[in-house]
Amino acid sequence: MPPKYKQYIFICTNERPEDHPRGSCAGRNSLAVLDALKAEIRTAGLLTEIRSNKCGCMDICESGPNILITPDNIWYKQVAVEDVPEIVEEHLKNGRPVQRLIAEA
16 A cells, blocks of 8 residues: 655654753654644645654654654754744755755764
8 A cells, every 4th residue: 555645754752851861852842843844734735745743762862853754764853943944845845855954874
């Protein structure tokens, strides 16, 4: 069965105690990033093409909030709410990943 959506976005919403040495994406505002992504995707008219989902730990906590866009296999790090319009416009609508946010391998 083929995927229903053209792209899937996974936003880490893992939460750890505030004093955890690695931190967590939820502790760095990833739920607000998720809400902003959902709203921006809706506003852009992309709800039938793109699905955004929260997910658990991606094990790169220090660089969070982290996002994975598939099938592009693009990982974004330290994403802020203010970055969301650029990600939607440049990457999701125009196919140009936002270089300044890409996590290095």
